[in-house]
Amino acid sequence: MIDHDTLLEVMALGEQRRAERRRFIQIAGTAVMAAGGAAMLSACGHDDDEYLPTPTPTPTPTSSIAQGDLDILNFALNLEYLESNYYVMAATGSGLNDTLRTGTGTQGALTGGRKVAFADATVASYAREIAADENQHVNFLRGQLGSAAVAMPAINIDGGATGAFTAAARSAGVVGPTGTFDPYASDDNWLLGGMLLSDVGVTAYKGSASAISSKVILDAAAGILAVEAYHSGLLRTLLYRRGVETPALRTNAELISNARDTLDGPLDLDQGITGTATTSNIVPADTNGIVFGRTPGQVLNIAYLNKAAVTSGGFFPAGVNGNVKSSAAN
C-alpha cells in the first residue's frame, strides 16, 4: 500500500510538473464545454505571484452520456488499465494505484511485472513519460464515467514462462515454442512489449471514433488517440533506430505485427517498422496515409490472444469488464 500511495503522489507531482512549467490554462472538464462555450475557460497556472491548483476534471453525470458512448469509454478504460499497469510497473516497480482500480463488475488482480533496470537513460525517461500519461488516461476516463466506470479486471502482465507476453511472443515467433519473453529484462524488450500494446491502443481509439455520438467525448477521445499515436511513434522510432545496431529488433517488430494480423481477421491491419531500403515504416498507415483502425472485437482478439470469439484470455485472464467483451470470430 505504501508503494501505491507513494506512486499516486508521484504521479500527481508529475502532472504538477507540466502544469507548473507551462503556466497551464486548462479547459476544465470537457463536459463544461457542452454547457456553453463561454464558460469553458478555467485558469490555472503558476505565475510569479499566484498558483491555482489544477482543477480535478468534473465527473460527468453518467446519465448524460448515451449508453453506446459509455460502452466505448468503458472498453477503452479496460485497455488503459492494461497499458497503464505495464508502463507504470516498468517505470516504478508498482502497478496502478489501488484507488484507480475500483468500479462496476468484478475487480481483478494484477499478475506479474517488475521495474525495468534501464541501461539507456533516455529510454528510462521515455518510460516515465509514458507511464505518467497512461496513468492519467485511466484517471481521466474514470472521471468522465463517474459511477459507471468499470473496475480493473484481472490483468496478466507477467514476464515469466506462463505470462501473456511470453504467449504472445511464442505465437509471434519472437521466441521459440518453449522460450520465454520477459519485457522487463532489457530496454529493447521493454520497447517490444510496449509496441505490442501501444499500436493496439491506437487502432482501438481510431476504430471507435466514428461510433461515438457525443461531440464532447469524441473530442476527448481524439486527444487520447493522438497521445497513443505519439507513444507508438516514439516506441517504433526507437526500435527502428536501435535496429541499426540490433537488426533483430526490426525483425521482431515484423513478427509481432504478423502475429497480430493472424489474430484479428483476414485484413492486413498491421505493419512492422521496416519499409524499403530507403524508407522507414514508422507509421502503420494505408495507401492514403491513414492509420488503421480495429473494431472492439478485433482489439479483443489481440488482447485475448485468440482469433476465435471468446470472452477471456491472454492479457485479460477473466475477460474485460463492461458490455463489450467478446472477441471477433476470425
Place this chain on the structure above:
Amino acid sequence: MTESVHLIEALDARVERRNERRNFFKAVVGTAAVGAGAFAFASAAQAQTVTDADVLNFALNLEYLEANFYYYAVFGTPIPATSTTGVGTPVLTTALPVNAGARAVVFTDPLVSQYAREIAADELAHVNFLRSALGAAAVAQPAIDVGITPTGAFSSAARAAGLIGAGTAAAPTFFDPYSTDENFLLGAFIFEDVGVTAYKGSAALLTNKTYIDAAAGILAAEAYHAAIIRTTLDQKGIATPSLRAATESISTARDSLDGTSDLDQGIAQTTTPIGLTSNIVPTNADALAFGRTAQQVLNIVYLNKAAVTLGGFFPAGVNGSIKTSANNA
C-alpha cells in the same frame, strides 16, 4: 516584415501578458463565442456554422504546406502539379521567387533520410486523399512559402524563436531547414505538432461518420510523424543539447501567437519525483493531446497573433471559407 514584427512583439510582451491575463479572461469569456465561436463546436444549442467540406478544405491547405516542405527536402521538387488543382487557380511553389532556396537535404544520417521519405509519401497521400474526398469542391493549392529568404516564413519563425540572430539590413540572417539533418528536423518540428492540434481541434466539427473515421486516421498519422521528429530531436539532443532548447524556443514563439492558452510544448526533459522524464508528447494534465481551433492554427501558419487573412507560410492566405486567424493581439 510585418509578420516578424508581430511575432517579436508578441515574445517581448509575454511577461506583460501574463500580468494582464486575469483581465483578459474577464474580457475574453464574454467574447469567446464571437471570436472563436464560429468554429467552436462547444454548444449543442449553437448552430454549427461550418460544413464538413469547409473543415476538410482547411485541412487540405495545411497538407499542401506540409507535403511541399517534405517533398522539397527529399526530392528537391514540390509536389506534383496534378495534386495542386481545384477551386481557384493553383499557385505552384516554383512560381514564387521566395522558394528559390528550397531544395533536397543532403542527409548525413540515413535514418533521418528514411523518416523524411516516409513522411513525404504520407503527406502527399493525405493531400490526394482529401482532394479525392472533396471532389470538385477541393480548393487549389494557395501560394506557399517554404523558402529560406531572410524575410520568408521559416526565417521569420526562427528569428522570433531566437534560433537565428536579428541580423542587419546589410547582413540579414536566415534559417535554412534544408542545410542539415538538424535544421530539417527543426523545420519539421514547426509543422508537425501544428498538424496534430489542427486535426484534434477539428475532429468534433465533422458530421459525416466516414470523414470522422478518416480524420481520426490522419490525426493519428500526424501524431506518429510528430513523434518521429520529436524523438529524433531528443536522441540527437543527447550529443547536442541545444536542439532540445531550440524546441522550447519554437514552442514558446508559437504560444505567443495562438492566444493565452499554453497549447504547445518543447521536448526538454524535466526531473520529476520518479526521475528524469522526457516530454515527447505534448499533453494537458489529463494526458490528452492539445487541440487548436482553425483560427489558432492560422495564427501560427500566418505568423501573426492578430486577425489577418494571410502571411507567413501562406503569403496570399489559405483557400476556402476558413481563412481568418484569431484576434489574439
